[in-house]
Amino acid sequence: xxxxxxxxxxxxxxxxxxxxxxxxxxxxxxxxxxxxxxxxxxxxxxxxxxxxxxxxxxxxxxxxxxxxxxxxxxxxxxxxxxxxxxxxxxxxxxxxxxxxxxxxxxxxxxxxxxxxxxxxxxxxxxxxxxxxxxxxxxxxxxxxxxxxxxxxxxxxxxxxx
Ligand SMILES: [Zn+2]
Ligand SMILES: [Zn+2]
Numbered sequence: 001x002x003x004x005x006x007x008x009x010x011x012x013x014x015x016x017x018x019x020x021x022x023x024x025x026x027x028x029x030x031x032x033x034x035x036x037x038x039x040x041x042x043x044x045x046x047x048x049x050x051x052x053x054x055x056x057x058x059x060x061x062x063x064x065x066x067x068x069x070x071x072x073x074x075x076x077x078x079x080x081x082x083x084x085x086x087x088x089x090x091x092x093x094x095x096x097x098x099x100x101x102x103x104x105x106x107x108x109x110x111x112x113x114x115x116x117x118x119x120x121x122x123x124x125x126x127x128x129x130x131x132x133x134x135x136x137x138x139x140x141x142x143x144x145x146x147x148x149x150x151x152x153x154x155x156x157x158x159x160x161x
Contacts, residue, residue, distance in 0.1 A: 045083070052067055075091070
């Protein structure tokens, strides 16, 4: 039972990660600490490639190998989770962030978050039917975002003229 509340998600994620590593006889390196702080300083979906570009742009000197290793450990520690959107794998915060689902635009790659309590109800209903104890679910709506759908409609109109 946790009683202490830390209002800074970056520092509590860092603490959790340090605990996770300590249980495995490892220590949080300076590069890893810097990376974890950066990842948890804002909430967004990101790919490993985008993260590497971003930290390079910020002048942080962290090797690709460290980035990939740290991401894998953060997922294992339950601090990050991965989503597969068609051909790209995106990471996002698992720790301290409410459960939600996603819409994914197949044209521009835009990811939109939404919450629908009906999905949790459906999950419980299906799980009960199969005598299953549900812990989580993944639900992704793929298609076209509004601007991509408009663009496509306009292109079609031009084709008809
Ligand atoms: Zn789009
Ligand atoms: Zn999300």
